[in-house]
Amino acid sequence: MAGQVQALRRKVRSVRSTKKIAKAQELVATSKIAKAQERQSAAKPYAEAITGVLTELASNASIDHPLLQPRPRVLRAGVLLITSDRGLAGAYNANAIRTAEGLISRLRADNKDVALYVVGRKALSYYTFRGRPVEASWTGFSGEPTFADARKIGESLLAAFEAGADDTETTYGPDGIRGVDEIHIVSTSFKSLMTQSAGSRFLAPMQVEEKKREGGPKPSYEFEPEPEEMLAALLPKYINTRIYAALLDSAASEWAARRRAMKSASDNADELLKTYTREMNSARQAAITQEISEIVGGANALAAAGSDE
Amino acid sequence: MAKQLHVEVVAVEKKVWSGDAEMVVARTTEGELGVLPGHAPLLGQLKEPSQVRVKLAGGEQLTWDVTGGFLSITGTGVTILAEEAATAAPATAAH
Numbered sequence: 001m002a003g004q005v006q007a008l009r010r011k012v013r014s015v016r017s018t019k020k021i022a023k024a025q026e027l028v029a030t031s032k033i034a035k036a037q038e039r040q041s042a043a044k045p046y047a048e049a050i051t052g053v054l055t056e057l058a059s060n061a062s063i064d065h066p067l068l069q070p071r072p073r074v075l076r077a078g079v080l081l082i083t084s085d086r087g088l089a090g091a092y093n094a095n096a097i098r099t100a101e102g103l104i105s106r107l108r109a110d111n112k113d114v115a116l117y118v119v120g121r122k123a124l125s126y127y128t129f130r131g132r133p134v135e136a137s138w139t140g141f142s143g144e145p146t147f148a149d150a151r152k153i154g155e156s157l158l159a160a161f162e163a164g165a166d167d168t169e170t171t172y173g174p175d176g177i178r179g180v181d182e183i184h185i186v187s188t189s190f191k192s193l194m195t196q197s198a199g200s201r202f203l204a205p206m207q208v209e210e211k212k213r214e215g216g217p218k219p220s221y222e223f224e225p226e227p228e229e230m231l232a233a234l235l236p237k238y239i240n241t242r243i244y245a246a247l248l249d250s251a252a253s254e255w256a257a258r259r260r261a262m263k264s265a266s267d268n269a270d271e272l273l274k275t276y277t278r279e280m281n282s283a284r285q286a287a288i289t290q291e292i293s294e295i296v297g298g299a300n301a302l303a304a305a306g307s308d309e
Numbered sequence: 310m311a312k313q314l315h316v317e318v319v320a321v322e323k324k325v326w327s328g329d330a331e332m333v334v335a336r337t338t339e340g341e342l343g344v345l346p347g348h349a350p351l352l353g354q355l356k357e358p359s360q361v362r363v364k365l366a367g368g369e370q371l372t373w374d375v376t377g378g379f380l381s382i383t384g385t386g387v388t389i390l391a392e393e394a395a396t397a398a399p400a401t402a403a404h
Contacts, residue, residue, distance in 0.1 A: 039322070042322060042323040042324065043321060043322060043323070045317070045319040045324040046319045046320065046321050046322075046324075046390060049317070049319055049381065049388050049390050050379075050390055052381070052388075053352060053379060053381050053388075053390065056352060056381075057352060146322070147321040147322050147392065151392075220349075220350070221350045221351060221352055222349055222350070222351040222352075223351070223352050223353070224337040224338065224339040224340075224342070224351065224352075224353035224354070225337070225338050225339055225353075225354060227352075229354075230352060230353075230354050230379075233354050234354075234379065237377060237392065240321075241321065244321065
């Protein structure tokens with residue numbers, strides 16, 4: 001009996017420390033969500049401005065840039081998957097990976113080969129554990145991505161996209177590098193504190209909407225340098241901006257998912273604590289009752305033995 | 310009071326500065342350019358690296374070192390887009 005009480009006491013202690021960890025993680029996540037959202041809104045002016053410039057350019061210049069032209073034959077598609085570095089984030093990573101897997105099987109059904117690019121240790125370990133090749137991976141910044149991270153990713157994706165232009169079914173073209181013909185991005189978008197949804201989008205080639213002007217003549221822009229040249233300089237930057245936005249959105253989602261997971265973990269711990277404490281109390285009470293009845297029984301036996309003499 | 314230009318300087322990670330100014334001086338790949346209120350619409354790529362100077366009404370001048378920058382002048386104002394914009398040491402009154 002005393003042993004049982006001891007065991008329960010140990011359980012209570014361990015649940016209590018687990019709860020402390022979950023609670024601390026929850027508080028950290030709560031403050032990180034706010035920070036992540038701040039960064040998202042801080043990045044918005046640039047994204048809006050660059051989209052505006054791009055739209056103006058596209059409506060004023062001929063847009064036959066390789067990044068804007070769908071390729072007639074898509075042999076290989078690149079998939080950029082964004083996950084977190086650390087776990088304890090509920091179904092966040094599982095959802096992102098599941099979405100990516102869905103996309104990959106769709107691409108394979110269309111006879112497209114798939115090249116995987118992953119962000120975050122979770123997706124990396126998922127694929128290396130299953131022995132599936134990963135073209136490139138970036139880890140160590142999922143919670144707080146910077147633009148420099150996005151640029152690194154963008155540069156290698158664009159290099160792969162450019163290298164893919166001359167690939168044919170049998171050879172990898174004069175450059176000898178196996179590239180990709182289109183790029184998809186799988187990331188999680190932050191809808192609210194309770195909902196984050198993973199989804200996939202096209203990253204390249206992209207479509208630019210030409211602005212339809214209502215009435216009045218178009219303002220005639222001057223360009224320095226020539227529009228085509230500027231488009232070539234601007235598009236890679238725009239891709240980087242898109243990647244950066246996806247990273248920020250995913251980071252906010254990651255923290256929101258983690259906060260929710262940690263909240264339910266600490267709620268569960270509370271419940272367990274209550275159950276275990278009840279069990280422990282009743283075990284202790286049972287032990288005391290038993291001891292008393294043993295003493296009483298013993299005393300009665302002694303008294304009975306004494307009166308017999 | 311003379312007409313003012315509405316200027317926004319935005320970097321990727323944050324909006325750096327916005328406000329009204331008398332003149333913006335920037336260097337595109339084609340050459341240096343001063344923008345006064347009423348300038349024709351223009352899109353330009355900034356020289357790498359270069360400085361962007363914004364002259365305020367009071368004669369004060371703000372300067373940024375800009376990399377990966379673009380300049381967009383529209384009817385409503387001037388926007389400077391930069392991958393990075395760092396405040397440069399206030400230009401010594403050489404000019």
